[in-house]
Amino acid sequence: MSKRVLCKFFAHGACLKGEHCEFSHDWKDPPHNICTYYQKGLCAYGSRCRYEHVKAARSHSSASSSSTNARQSLVSDIVPLGNSTRSVFGGLTPVPGSPMELSASSRPFIPPTKPAWNQEYGHHDSLDDWDIGEASSIRPSDRPICSFAAAGNCPRGEKCPHLHGDLCPTCGKHCLHPFRPEEREEHLKSCEKKQKHLEALKHSQEIECSVCLERVLSKPTAAERKFGLLSECDHPFCISCIRNWRSSSPTSGMDVNSALRACPICRKLSYFVIPSVIWYSSKEEKQEIVDSYKAKLKSIDCKHFDFGNGNCPFGSSCFYKHKVKPGSYTWRHHRPPPRRPPPRRSGFVDDLFDMFNSIEELTASETALDPMEELTSLEMALLLRDLILDTSDSSSDEEDFYSP
Amino acid sequence: MQASRARLFKEYKEVQREKTADPDIQLACDDSNIFKWTALIKGPSETPYEGGVFQLAFAVPEQYPLQPPQVRFLTKIFHPNVHFKTGEICLDILKNAWSPAWTLQSVCRAIIALMAHPEPDSPLNCDSGNLLRSGDIRGFQSMAKMYTRLAAMPKKG
Numbered sequence: 001m002s003k004r005v006l007c008k009f010f011a012h013g014a015c016l017k018g019e020h021c022e023f024s025h026d027w028k029d030p031p032h033n034i035c036t037y038y039q040k041g042l043c044a045y046g047s048r049c050r051y052e053h054v055k056a057a058r059s060h061s062s063a064s065s066s067s068t069n070a071r072q073s074l075v076s077d078i079v080p081l082g083n084s085t086r087s088v089f090g091g092l093t094p095v096p097g098s099p100m101e102l103s104a105s106s107r108p109f110i111p112p113t114k115p116a117w118n119q120e121y122g123h124h125d126s127l128d129d130w131d132i133g134e135a136s137s138i139r140p141s142d143r144p145i146c147s148f149a150a151a152g153n154c155p156r157g158e159k160c161p162h163l164h165g166d167l168c169p170t171c172g173k174h175c176l177h178p179f180r181p182e183e184r185e186e187h188l189k190s191c192e193k194k195q196k197h198l199e200a201l202k203h204s205q206e207i208e209c210s211v212c213l214e215r216v217l218s219k220p221t222a223a224e225r226k227f228g229l230l231s232e233c234d235h236p237f238c239i240s241c242i243r244n245w246r247s248s249s250p251t252s253g254m255d256v257n258s259a260l261r262a263c264p265i266c267r268k269l270s271y272f273v274i275p276s277v278i279w280y281s282s283k284e285e286k287q288e289i290v291d292s293y294k295a296k297l298k299s300i301d302c303k304h305f306d307f308g309n310g311n312c313p314f315g316s317s318c319f320y321k322h323k324v325k326p327g328s329y330t331w332r333h334h335r336p337p338p339r340r341p342p343p344r345r346s347g348f349v350d351d352l353f354d355m356f357n358s359i360e361e362l363t364a365s366e367t368a369l370d371p372m373e374e375l376t377s378l379e380m381a382l383l384l385r386d387l388i389l390d391t392s393d394s395s396s397d398e399e400d401f402y403s404p
Numbered sequence: 405m406q407a408s409r410a411r412l413f414k415e416y417k418e419v420q421r422e423k424t425a426d427p428d429i430q431l432a433c434d435d436s437n438i439f440k441w442t443a444l445i446k447g448p449s450e451t452p453y454e455g456g457v458f459q460l461a462f463a464v465p466e467q468y469p470l471q472p473p474q475v476r477f478l479t480k481i482f483h484p485n486v487h488f489k490t491g492e493i494c495l496d497i498l499k500n501a502w503s504p505a506w507t508l509q510s511v512c513r514a515i516i517a518l519m520a521h522p523e524p525d526s527p528l529n530c531d532s533g534n535l536l537r538s539g540d541i542r543g544f545q546s547m548a549k550m551y552t553r554l555a556a557m558p559k560k561g
Binding site: 212244245248262264265 | 407410411414415418467469470471500501502503504505507
């Protein structure tokens with residue numbers, strides 16, 4: 001069975017295939033410890049790779065000593081050792097029966113009752129020394145920190161040959177690199193932000209929407225797990241619920257402004273809804289959410305405005321970017337083009353500023369009736385039709401427009 | 405459709421949980437149709453409806469809660485804002501002042517409040533409205549009391 005290679009799952013103490021595993025479940029068999037990426041020429045882990053970085057294909061004869069194999073299998077997943085260690089260490093090709101091999105084989109074989117990484121590390125002092133020896137030759141800021149410690153807990157504790165990061169007060173992990181101040185700063189900042197977000201998320205967890213009566217963050221789809229903040233009051237809703245309500249067609253004499261645009265609970269009129277994944281606990285936090293939302297919208301080109309070729313019903317109050325492209329209608333005429341009839345759609349929505357809408361219409365009609373205008377009679381007729389349409393149905397599809 | 409069902413189911417659970425929370429209201433859902441509800445409400449005290457138990461029928465639209473439920477009295481009641489024959493109720497929150505934050509339970513509460521505070525200026529029952537508007541409080545009260553006794557109280561003996 002010398003050809004068989006030790007199953008690495010077995011070595012970790014959990015091979016699901018058991019008897020049927022095509023790899024050996026015999027501790028005496030050599031583990032396959034050669035990095036395949038290195039064999040192909042490039043391993044992203046470099047010196048941190050847990051597998052052996054040897055150029056030549058591993059010869060089975062070099063791993064004939066059973067006690068060496070057993071030892072290798074114990075520690076193989078922590079420290080690169082065996083052939084590669086020696087080849088890097090001394091620039092030597094592995095020779096069976098070399099002094100190191102002998103010293104290693106003289107150690108007693110310990111049956112692997114515990115996972116390999118919990119075994120005594122004292123055995124490998126020489127190897128650990130090598131690790132440090134190599135590391136100290138490079139600048140301390142180039143040394144990576146121990147990933148076990150950074151993830152929360154390093155089983156080797158004090159004895160770990162790797163650099164242990166400093167404790168981050170926010171996340172409680174040893175993940176601050178002692179020699180990279182920029183990285184530290186960055187981590188501290190992002191960690192604090194994350195923590196804050198997490199806490200806010202925790203607070204938000206319990207909050208229920210008053211329309212569907214469900215917890216907003218327990219909704220089935222990610223798109224639904226968002227709050228819809230009203231600008232003028234602090235009542236929580238799901239983004240989908242409040243948008244549905246605001247965009248529902250005002251039948252049976254419901255007044256758009258006093259019923260639909262108002263908060264369903266306190267009836268305070270809000271002109272827009274802000275989507276947010278967290279619920280705020282202070283005025284400042286709300287302002288922050290609103291500001292970042294507006295900033296995000298400001299970076300998106302307004303599709304109504306269309307770089308100066310379209311007429312945005314919200315004019316200068318629009319939340320989106322109005323960028324005039326050279327050669328566009330607005331660029332040439334210094335005013336927006338006349339409005340075209342809006343595409344007829346069911347469930348027309350005008351979530352925000354209906355108020356502004358009417359102002360815009362007023363200015364639009366003023367410019368449209370400007371005698372200096374070169375308007376054909378057809379255009380004039382279209383315009384008049386628009387105006388009539390607008391007054392009878394003062395809505396647009398602003399709502400879709402707002403979905404991120 | 406799905407949203408209205410989910411919401412009604414939530415309300416149903418809430419009603420089951422807090423059955424004793426409001427002794428004046430008993431809401432029940434139709435066994436086979438969650439869009440049909442009935443409620444029994446007690447006439448508010450110090451009104452001519454005191455001592456009466458009135459039955460309400462709810463027909464919930466599929467767009468609920470974006471649209472209000474249709475509510476009517478099944479028990480005859482003499483009230484300026486309730487149609488004497490059909491039981492239709494004239495209440496702003498069931499029409500243009502509806503808000504999706506209202507629940508069937510809160511609608512019942514609103515109807516109880518309407519019973520205690522009639523609005524004679526927008527009457528569905530003109531006789532009742534006229535009595536109140538002409539200042540004949542006594543006349544209105546005795547009529548209302550009579551109908552309460554006739555229709556909303558268990559027959560004795």
